[in-house]
Amino acid sequence: MSKDIMTEQQGPILIVTLARGKANAIDLATSRALGEIFQGFRDNAGLRVAVITGAGEKFFCPGWDLKAAADGDAVDGDYGVGGFGGLQELRDLNKPVIAAINGICCGGGLEFALSADILLAANHATFALPEIRSGTVADAASVKLPKRIPYHIAMEMLLTGRWIDAEEAHRWGMINHLYPAKDLMAEAVKLAELLASGPPLVYAALKEIVREAEDTKFQDMMNRITKRQLATVDRLYASEDQLEGARAFAEKRDPVWQGK
Numbered sequence: 001m002s003k004d005i006m007t008e009q010q011g012p013i014l015i016v017t018l019a020r021g022k023a024n025a026i027d028l029a030t031s032r033a034l035g036e037i038f039q040g041f042r043d044n045a046g047l048r049v050a051v052i053t054g055a056g057e058k059f060f061c062p063g064w065d066l067k068a069a070a071d072g073d074a075v076d077g078d079y080g081v082g083g084f085g086g087l088q089e090l091r092d093l094n095k096p097v098i099a100a101i102n103g104i105c106c107g108g109g110l111e112f113a114l115s116a117d118i119l120l121a122a123n124h125a126t127f128a129l130p131e132i133r134s135g136t137v138a139d140a141a142s143v144k145l146p147k148r149i150p151y152h153i154a155m156e157m158l159l160t161g162r163w164i165d166a167e168e169a170h171r172w173g174m175i176n177h178l179y180p181a182k183d184l185m186a187e188a189v190k191l192a193e194l195l196a197s198g199p200p201l202v203y204a205a206l207k208e209i210v211r212e213a214e215d216t217k218f219q220d221m222m223n224r225i226t227k228r229q230l231a232t233v234d235r236l237y238a239s240e241d242q243l244e245g246a247r248a249f250a251e252k253r254d255p256v257w258q259g260k
Contacts, residue, residue, distance in 0.1 A: 004018070004019055004020035004021075004030050004033070005017065005018060005019065005020070005030065005033055005034060005037065006019050006055070007037060009047070010189065011196065012046060012047055012048040012049065012196040013047070013048070013049050013050070013051065013189065013192045013193065013196055014037075014041050014047050014049070014050045014051070015050075015051045015053070015189075016034070016037055016038075016050060016051070016052045016053075017052075017053050017054065017055050018030075018052075018053070018054045018055060018060075018061055019054075019055035020065075022058075022059070023058075023059045023061075023062050023104075024054040024055060024056075024059045024060065024061045024062070024109075025061065025062050025063065025064065025065035025066075025067075025109075026061065026063065026064060026065060026084070026085055026108060026109075026112070027064075027065040028077045028078060028079065028080075030065075031079040031080050031083075031084055031085055031086055032078065032079065032080030032081075032086070033080075033086070034080070034082065034085055034086030034087065035079070035080030035081035035082035035083075035086030035087075035090065036080070036081065036086070037086060038050070038082050038086045038087050038090050038093065039081050039082065039086075039090065041093075041095065042090065042092065042093050042094075042095065045259065047095070048095060048096075048195065048196045048200055048203075048259075049095060049096045049097070049098065049192040049195045049196045050095065050096075050097045050098070050192075051097075051098045051099075051100055051185075051188050051189065051192050052087070052097065052098070052099050052100070052112075052113075052116060053099070053100040053101070053102055053184075053185065053188070054101075054102050054103060056102070056103065057102055057103055057122070057124075057181050058103045058104060059102075059103045059104045059109075060099075060101045060102050060103050060104060060105040060109055060113065060125065061104075061105060061108070061109030061112055061113070062104060062105075062106050062107055062108075062109050063106060063107030063108025063109040063110070063111065063112070064084075064107060064108045084108055084111070084112070084140070085108065085111070085112035085115065087112060087115040087116075088111060088112065088114075088115035088140055092208075093207070094203065094204035094205075094207045094208055094232060095200070095203060095204070095207075096117050096118070096192075096195045096203055096207075097115070097116040097117050097118075098116055098117070098118045098119075098120065098188050098191060098192055098195075099112075099113040099115075099116035099118070099119045099120065100120050100121075100184050100185055100187075100188035101113055101119060101120065101121040101122065101125045101175070102121075102122050102125065102181065102184055102185075103122065103124065103125055103126075104125070104126055105121075105125055105126070105127050106126075106127060106128040106129065106130055106163075107128070107129060107130055107131055107138065108138075108140075110127055110128070110129060110138075110141060111138065111139075111140040111141050111144070114140070114141065114144045114145065114148065117207070118176050118191065119174065119175045119176055120175070120176060120177050120178075120179065120184060120187060120188050120191070121166045121169065121170070121175045121177075121178055121179075121184070122166065122178070122179060122180070122181040122184045123166055123167075123178050123179065123180055123181065124166065124181060125165075125166040125169075126163055126164070126165055126166065127157075127163065127164050127165075127166075127169050127174070128157065128161055128162065128163040128164070129141050129145075129157050129158055129161060130161040131161070132158065132159060132160065132161045133161045138158060141157075141158065142158060145157065145158070145174075148173065148174060149172040149173050149174050150172060153172050166178050197257075198257065199241055199245065199255070199257045199259075200241075200257060200259040201232070201235060201236045201239050201241050201242075201257075201259060201260075202236060202241075204232040204235075204236070205230070205232040205233045205235075205236045207232075208230050208231070208232040208233070209221070209225060209230065209232075209233070212224070212230065239260060240258060240260055241255075241257050241258060241259065241260065244256060244257065244258070
C-alpha cells in the first residue's frame with residue numbers, strides 16, 4: 001500500500017483518493033499500488049462500488065509524473081496489474097466505478113478518469129490532453145475518447161492539447177453530472193449507495209456485455225448472450241437473485257440482492 005493513496009470503506013463502497021504531493025501525479029510505484037487496490041476491490045465480494053477522486057480541490061490528477069520520469073521512472077516501466085493507474089487494463093472488473101473529478105484532470109489523469117463507468121465533476125474542473133505539446137501520444141485517450149464524445153471534438157483535444165472547462169465537457173457528454181465543489185463527494189457517495197443497493201450480478205453481466213460488444217457484431221453478441229456464453233450472464237441466469245427479482249415484483253416489495 002502506498003502512503004500516497006487513501007482508501008476508505010463505507011459499507012460496500014470503497015473510496016480511493018489520490019493524495020500524492022501537490023498535484024496527485026502518478027509514478028510507477030503509485031500505479032502499482034493502485035492496481036493492487038483495484039484488484040482487491042474486484043475480488044472482494046463485500047465491496048460493490050468504487051469511487052475514485054483526488055485530494056484537495058485543485059487537482060484530480062495530471063497523469064504521469066514527469067518529475068519522477070526525469071529521475072528515472074521509465075514511461076514504459078512496470079505500471080502494475082491494471083496498467084497505468086491500476087484501473088484501465090484490469091481484467092474482469094465487473095463492478096461499477098465512479099470518478100469524482102475535483103479539479104484539473106489532464107493527460108493520463110483524464111485517461112484514468114475515463115476508465116470509470118460514471119464521471120461526476122466539480123464545476124471548476126478542467127480537462128485536456130496536452131501530450132501533443134511534449135511530443136508524445138495520449139495512447140489510451142486516443143482509443144477511448146473518440147468513442148465517448150463527438151469524433152471531431154475528441155480529435156481537436158488530441159491534436160491541439162486544448163483545455164476545456166467542466167461545462168463544455170458536460171455538454172459533449174464526457175461528464176455525466178456537474179456539482180459545486182462542496183457537494184461533489186456527497187453526490188458521488190449518494191450515487192454509489194444507489195448502485196450498491198442494486199443487483200451485483202446484473203452489473204457484472206452488463207459490464208462484460210459492454211466490453212465484449214466493442215469488438216463484436218450485434219447479432220453475434222446477441223447469440224452469445226442468449227446462449228449464455230458469457231460467464232457473468234450464465235451465472236446471472238442460474239442465480240437466486242434472478243428468481244428474487246421476479247418474486248419481489250410479484251409480491252410488490254423491494255428485492256433483497258445477495259449476489260448469488
